[in-house]
Structures are given as structure tokens and as C-alpha cells.
Amino acid sequence: MKLSTVGYPRVGTLRELKFASEKYFRSEITTQELQVTAKNLRRVHWETQRNNGIDYIPSNDFSFYDNMLDTAVLLNIVPLRYRELQLSNIDTYFAMARGYQGEKGDVKALAMKKWFHTNYHYIVPEISDNTEISLKGTKLFDEFTEARQLGIQTKPVIIGAFTFLKLAKLVGNKSIDDVADRLVEAYVTILEKFDTLGAQWIQFDEPYLVHDLSLDDIRLFERLYQKILLKKSSIQVLLQTYFGDIRDCYREVCALDFDGIGLDFIEGNQSVDLIQKHGFPLDKILFAGVINGKNIWRNCYTKTYDLIVKLQQNCSNMVLGTSCSLQHVPYTLKHETALSEDYKKHFAFAEEKLTELEELKVIVESAQPFETEAFINNKELFNQNRNCTNENVQKRVAAIRESDFTRLPAFTAREAIQKKEFHFPLYPTTTIGSFPQTTDVKANRTAYKKGTISSEEYVLFNKNKIAQCIELQEQMGLDVLVHGEYERNDMVEYFGECLNGYLFTEKAWVQSYGTRCVKPPVVWGDISREKPMTVEWSVYAQSLTKKPMKGMLTGPVTILNWSFPREDISLKECAYQIALAIRDEVLDLEANGIRIIQVDEAALREKLPLRKSDWRHEYLDWAIPAFRLVHSGVKPETQIHTHMCYSEFTDIIPAIDSMDADVITFETSRSNLSILDSLQEHHFQTEVGPGVYDIHSARIPSVEEIKYTLDCMLEKIPAEKLWVNPDCGLKTRGVPETEQSLTNMVQAVKQLRNKQ
Ligand code: GLN
Numbered sequence: 001m002k003l004s005t006v007g008y009p010r011v012g013t014l015r016e017l018k019f020a021s022e023k024y025f026r027s028e029i030t031t032q033e034l035q036v037t038a039k040n041l042r043r044v045h046w047e048t049q050r051n052n053g054i055d056y057i058p059s060n061d062f063s064f065y066d067n068m069l070d071t072a073v074l075l076n077i078v079p080l081r082y083r084e085l086q087l088s089n090i091d092t093y094f095a096m097a098r099g100y101q102g103e104k105g106d107v108k109a110l111a112m113k114k115w116f117h118t119n120y121h122y123i124v125p126e127i128s129d130n131t132e133i134s135l136k137g138t139k140l141f142d143e144f145t146e147a148r149q150l151g152i153q154t155k156p157v158i159i160g161a162f163t164f165l166k167l168a169k170l171v172g173n174k175s176i177d178d179v180a181d182r183l184v185e186a187y188v189t190i191l192e193k194f195d196t197l198g199a200q201w202i203q204f205d206e207p208y209l210v211h212d213l214s215l216d217d218i219r220l221f222e223r224l225y226q227k228i229l230l231k232k233s234s235i236q237v238l239l240q241t242y243f244g245d246i247r248d249c250y251r252e253v254c255a256l257d258f259d260g261i262g263l264d265f266i267e268g269n270q271s272v273d274l275i276q277k278h279g280f281p282l283d284k285i286l287f288a289g290v291i292n293g294k295n296i297w298r299n300c301y302t303k304t305y306d307l308i309v310k311l312q313q314n315c316s317n318m319v320l321g322t323s324c325s326l327q328h329v330p331y332t333l334k335h336e337t338a339l340s341e342d343y344k345k346h347f348a349f350a351e352e353k354l355t356e357l358e359e360l361k362v363i364v365e366s367a368q369p370f371e372t373e374a375f376i377n378n379k380e381l382f383n384q385n386r387n388c389t390n391e392n393v394q395k396r397v398a399a400i401r402e403s404d405f406t407r408l409p410a411f412t413a414r415e416a417i418q419k420k421e422f423h424f425p426l427y428p429t430t431t432i433g434s435f436p437q438t439t440d441v442k443a444n445r446t447a448y449k450k451g452t453i454s455s456e457e458y459v460l461f462n463k464n465k466i467a468q469c470i471e472l473q474e475q476m477g478l479d480v481l482v483h484g485e486y487e488r489n490d491m492v493e494y495f496g497e498c499l500n501g502y503l504f505t506e507k508a509w510v511q512s513y514g515t516r517c518v519k520p521p522v523v524w525g526d527i528s529r530e531k532p533m534t535v536e537w538s539v540y541a542q543s544l545t546k547k548p549m550k551g552m553l554t555g556p557v558t559i560l561n562w563s564f565p566r567e568d569i570s571l572k573e574c575a576y577q578i579a580l581a582i583r584d585e586v587l588d589l590e591a592n593g594i595r596i597i598q599v600d601e602a603a604l605r606e607k608l609p610l611r612k613s614d615w616r617h618e619y620l621d622w623a624i625p626a627f628r629l630v631h632s633g634v635k636p637e638t639q640i641h642t643h644m645c646y647s648e649f650t651d652i653i654p655a656i657d658s659m660d661a662d663v664i665t666f667e668t669s670r671s672n673l674s675i676l677d678s679l680q681e682h683h684f685q686t687e688v689g690p691g692v693y694d695i696h697s698a699r700i701p702s703v704e705e706i707k708y709t710l711d712c713m714l715e716k717i718p719a720e721k722l723w724v725n726p727d728c729g730l731k732t733r734g735v736p737e738t739e740q741s742l743t744n745m746v747q748a749v750k751q752l753r754n755k756q
């Protein structure tokens with residue numbers, strides 16, 4: 001039995017690549033010095049895998065920024081505006097990734113998008129009418145040769161032609177059909193070149209295949225690969241899929257001349273069925289993704305062994321591997337010194353997953369698999385009580401009734417009650433919650449965490465900030481105020497730290513994009529709230545003003561989506577646990593005089609399943625109820641707001657409306673208001689605050705500009721439903737631009753009101 005990984009993390013166990021790149025961006029080190037760091041990291045990653053018995057070790061999974069961008073550069077897909085800067089190769093690359101502003105010009109970065117439903121982001125390549133697709137770059141070959149010089153034979157990895165075409169943006173008049181042939185030629189050249197270099201395998205990553213595919217998609221895929229594979233001689237080609245199953249094209253994939261097919265048995269619900277139903281071609285090797293590349297829990301060998309045995313009934317040739325690249329999990333548990341062994345033994349990060357593969361191999365090859373040490377130890381681990389259950393929480397979840405998901409009275413009646421309750425002027429103004437997290441705010445938090453200031457000092461500092469923030473908002477004339485969120489580092493981490501059932505790591509970083517990494521908290525056990533988490537801050541803030549103060553919470557779906565979830569209970573169950581904890585907070589805020597409460601669901605959209613056919617039953621059917629559970633207990637007079645970061649929810653508008661919030665604010669500035677048409681079309685009933693300006697840039701919008709935006713909005717949204725606010729929290733902005741922008745916003749609204 002041989003072992004394979006789809007890809008390995010690349011930023012370094014201690015984020016060496018991040019720090020080196022950032023130094024390079026600040027011109028503190030040279031290109032050569034940056035290359036040395038990169039080369040070292042690649043060596044360590046290859047050697048780690050070799051030392052753990054991996055047979056198919058990937059190369060070219062390393063990247064200075066992103067693999068889609070690498071592929072674009074390899075294929076000469078570099079837009080003219082970046083070439084014209086006449087920078088070195090690596091600086092042109094970074095200009096595409098991050099934009100360039102300097103003596104040679106001023107060019108924005110290419111667009112960045114979420115990589116399927118992970119928290120990783122890729123750079124969107126642009127193909128224009130005069131793009132000359134051809135094999136230009138050498139990174140793919142250089143890294144293969146580099147590994148061979150270290151005595152390691154690798155399997156070069158590259159994004160496949162189909163996924164590349166589906167994700168790239170065609171910016172001119174040409175269609176996919178017009179560019180497909182040139183792309184095919186480039187891939188053929190890659191195969192030829194590797195043949196000469198003596199590579200035995202090449203891996204084409206084709207995750208796009210796990211979507212719902214149209215007939216045209218399938219035809220395109222076939223057409224591309226019939227041509228690419230036609231000229232293949234001795235090199236063997238692995239078609240690697242991940243993030244789901246390939247039910248729409250399984251038979252077509254099997255019929256093509258691939259030598260290996262990589263399937264995901266973790267997220268691919270139907271992968272086993274497909275093999276059992278249609279068989280697996282005798283002349284191909286199945287690369288079975290049995291180790292989860294996206295979550296950090298230990299693999300359960302009993303289950304995996306059963307799976308392998310089942311698969312062996314249909315395929316005689318099998319390689320064991322990861323379900324997707326390990327870049328989505330942290331490197332190693334070795335650096336987690338604060339977590340006790342009792343916790344750590346239940347986790348496997350990238351390096352520990354390599355050990356799991358090795359152990360599975362021993363088990364599978366043994367004449368007495370159940371007697372092997374690895375099997376016995378693993379079984380014992382899974383039989384142990386993890387000490388993570390809280391009976392009260394479980395009882396509470398079990399006791400949830402259908403009626404708990406419904407707030408009464410219904411929306412229209414509430415809306416009328418709230419209009420009387422609050423007497424807001426037309427177009428009420430507000431903000432999304434956070435105010436600038438200036439250096440002093442961060443320093444105060446760090447000092448408190450380090451123990452250099454007392455908790456009284458910490459609180460006092462924040463209370464002063466809150467007071468200033470309220471004074472400012474009153475001066476500007478906003479209608480619904482916020483306390484500014486000075487006590488929070490991050491909207492999920494803050495609640496994770498307050499809730500029972502969460503664990504935190506020290507070094508478990510995962511790349512989010514480029515040099516940015518995140519450290520998701522871990523859901524260890526049943527989630528409960530020990531005591532109020534935000535009430536003190538909100539009540540203090542409300543005591544300083546007569547205007548309504550918005551309580552500010554993060555919703556259950558977002559908290560869960562930005563964590564590593566448990567695997568022993570369903571996401572639904574976990575979301576309901578968190579929802580009950582947040583519900584208690586909502587009710588406490590209400591009982592303490594907070595009349596407006598915002599529950600942020602910034603990440604609701606992003607974990608929608610890749611297949612539309614799975615949206616309802618796998619996700620929305622629990623995600624929306626979880627949100628409803630949070631607020632269904634409040635009085636009709638209490639106004640519930642929610643906020644979402646992306647407005648790309650055109651396709652789930654009815655679901656968003658059925659969250660049954662009273663007001664929703666969301667980002668619009670970057671998607672040119674097209675969502676408003678869809679809201680109108682669907683008779684969206686929730687009151688809406690589409691962001692009137694973009695907080696992601698330091699630019700100050702003028703009064704005129706905001707008035708114009710509001711006029712456009714009023715063509716689609718009834719005046720009595722329109723709220724006015726920036727498009728997201730102001731945490732990352734500076735103070736002067738925030739004051740000026742908000743002042744202009746309120747000014748624009750005043751002029752509009754006077755006109756009426
Ligand atoms: N209330 C949060 C804030 O204002 C929302 C952040 C977000 O949507 N990402 O920062």
C-alpha cells in the first residue's frame with residue numbers, strides 16, 4: 001500500500017514565509033534572501049513527508065502567494081498593466097497579488113476569491129483577448145528538479161485545465177471555447193517536458209468537478225482531457241478531485257486515459273456509492289482520500305479500515321491519501337505547549353496526519369489488522385470519554401420545540417409596533433458596530449493579557465473609549481448608537497473565549513490568503529454560556545445616552561463557521577448549542593434595557609455547500625433556524641438587526657428574509673447595488689441598510705456621492721424600509737477618515753430628509 005498527500009502547508013511551522021515575504025515587501029531583504037527562506041521551507045516539507053513514509057510527495061504545492069496565480073504566470077496569463085510596470089518576475093507576480101504603487105506606476109491587485117468553501121482565498125487570473133496563452137514559467141519544473149537534487153522524487157502538482165478555466169475571468173470578447181485549445185497546448189507541453197525530465201507522475205487538481213455540472217461543463221472537461229492525454233507517453237497522470245464527490249461526471253472521468261483518480265471520501269458523500277455502483281477501472285489506481293485535510297481531529301481507524309476494505313472489493317490498485325491539500329490545517333502539535341496531552345492526543349495537524357497514513361498502511365498490510373498496536377491504541381482513544389459533554393446543554397437542545405424557532409407576532413405587526421416605539425426619522429442612520437481599533441486600544445488589551453495592568457485598569461480604559469465614541473456619535477447626529485467593540489480582538493475569538501467548550505491554540509495558523517494566516521478556535525465540547533458576555537459594556541454605553549444603543553453579538557452560524565468543528569456531533573447540533581448560549585445573551589441584554597440588538601452573521605453565506613442541490617437539507621435547514629432560535633424570545637418592541645459582509649446572496653434571498661430579523665445591514669459598495677433588484681423582485685420584507693460607502697479603503701465619500709447612492713437605493717427600496725450605514729465595521733479604519741465619512745453620511749441623509 002502506497003501513501004500520497006494532495007499538498008502540504010507552505011508558510012512554515014512558525015510562519016517563516018509570511019515574515020520573510022513581509023520583510024521583502026518592506027525592502028528589508030533581497031530577492032535572494034527571500035528565495036533562501038522559500039527553498040529551506042520546501043526542503044523541510046519534502047523531507048518531513050519522506051521521513052514519514054509518503055511515496056507520492058507533491059512539488060509545486062509551494063507558493064509565494066497562491067497556486068492559481070502561479071498557474072496563470074506559468075501559462076503567460078499576465079495582464080498588460082502588470083507587464084507595463086517592467087518589474088522583475090517576482091515583483092510582477094507580487095504586483096498581481098497585492099497591487100503596486102511606486103515610481104513605476106499605480107496598479108490595483110487582481111481580484112481575490114474564496115477557494116471553494118474553505119477560508120483560503122485565490123487570486124482570480126484574467127484572460128483578455130490579447131493574452132497569449134503558452135508555457136512560459138519554469139517554477140513547476142524548477143521545484144521538481146530542486147527536490148530531485150535532494151534525492152526526493154516528487155509528483156508535480158498543478159491546477160487542472162478545467163478548474164483553471166472555470167475560475168479564471170475572461171475579460172474580453174473571447175469565450176472559454178476560444179481559449180481552450182491554446183491552454184490544452186500548454187498543458188501538453190508541460191507533460192512533454194516532464195517526460196524528458198523523468199517525472200513518473202503529475203497531479204492535475206480538478207476540484208471544480210465536485211460542483212453540480214451542466215452537460216456543457218462535462219463536454220468541456222472531456223474535450224480538454226481527451227486532447228491533453230492524447231500525447232502523454234511515459235508520464236502517469238493523476239486526476240485529483242477534492243471537497244466533495246464527482247457524481248455528475250464519474251463515468252466520464254473513468255473513461256478517460258488517466259492513470260490515477262483521486263477521490264475524496266471525507267466530504268464526498270457519494271464517493272463510495274459511485275464506486276460500488278459503477279465499479280472502478282481495472283487499469284487505474286484509486287488515490288483514496290481517507291484522511292481529513294480540513295479538520296484537526298484524529299482519524300478513527302475502525303471506520304477508515306472498514307472503508308478501505310469496502311473499496312478494495314472494487315479496486316485492486318489503491319493508494320491512501322489525504323482528502324485534500326493539508327494546507328487547510330495547521331502544521332504540527334509540537335509547538336502547542338499550553339494544551340495538555342489530554343486534549344492534544346485527540347488532534348492531528350498536518351504532520352500528525354502523515355503519521356496516521358503510515359499507521360493505516362501498517363494496519364492494512366497486517367495479517368491481523370485488529371491486533372496491531374496502532375489499531376488498538378486508536379480504538380482505545382475513541383473509546384475514551386473525552387469529557388466534553390454537558391448534560392444540561394444536551395437536554396436543552398433536545399427540548400427545543402418547533403415554536404422556539406418562531407418569533408411572535410409576525411414581521412408586519414412587529415414593524416408597526418417598533419415604528420411607534422422608536423419614532424425614528426426617515427432613513428435612520430447607524431454603524432455596524434466597531435470603531436477604529438487604534439494602537440492604544442490594542443496596547444491596552446495586550447497589557448491586560450500579559451498581566452501588566454489590572455482588570456480595573458483595563459475596564460476603565462475601555463469605558464473611557466466608549467464614552468468618547470458615544471460623544472462623537474451624538475455630535476455627528478447618528479440615530480442608533482454603538483459602543484465601539486473596544487473589548488474585542490475578533491468577532492469570533494471574543495465569544496469563543498467567553499463560552500465554555502472552546503479550546504485555543506498558540507501556533508496553529510492556517511493560511512487565509514497571501515501572508516495572512518488565521519488561528520481558528522476549536523470546538524472541543526458542548527457549548528454553554530457561564531455568565532453574560534457583553535451586558536456590562538452595553539449597559540454602561542446605554543447609560544451615557546438617550547439614543548438607543550445597539551447590543552452587539554456574533555451569531556451562531558458565524559461562530560461555528562470560523563472554528564474547527566467537532567466531528568462527534570452534527571454541525572446542526574453544535575450550531576443549536578451556540579444559538580442557545582447567544583439567545584441567553586440576547587435575553588439578558590433585553591432585560592437590562594437594551595432595546596436594539598444586532599446579531600452578526602458575517603459568514604453565513606460562505607459555507608453554503610458547493611452543490612446547489614445540497615443547500616437546503618445540508619445547510620440552510622439548520623443555519624437559518626439556528627439564527628431564529630437566537631432571537632425568537634424577545635418582546636415585539638425589541639428590534640433585532642443582523643449584518644452580513646458579502647452581498648453575494650442574491651440566490652438565497654428568501655432564506656435571508658426568513659431569518660426574520662427586523663433590519664439587515666450588508667455590504668453593497670463593491671457589487672454595484674445589483675442586489676437591490678433582487679430584493680425588490682423577491683418582495684424582501686426585512687428593513688435594509690445596504691452600505692452606502694466602502695470601509696475597506698481609506699477614501700472619504702463626499703456628501704454628494706452618498707446622496708446619489710441613496711437616490712439610487714430609493715428607486716428600489718421603499719423609503720420606510722431604508723436604513724443608512726457604512727458597509728461593515730470600522731475597526732480597521734483610522735479615526736480622522738471615520739469621523740469625516742460618517743459626518744458626510746449623516747449630512748447626506750439630512751439633506752435628503754429636508755427635500756421630502
Ligand atoms: N460588528 C462587527 C464589526 O463592526 C461586524 C464585523 C464583520 O462584519 N466582519 O466589526
Ligand code: ZN
Binds near residue numbers: 602727728
Ligand atoms: Zn461586515
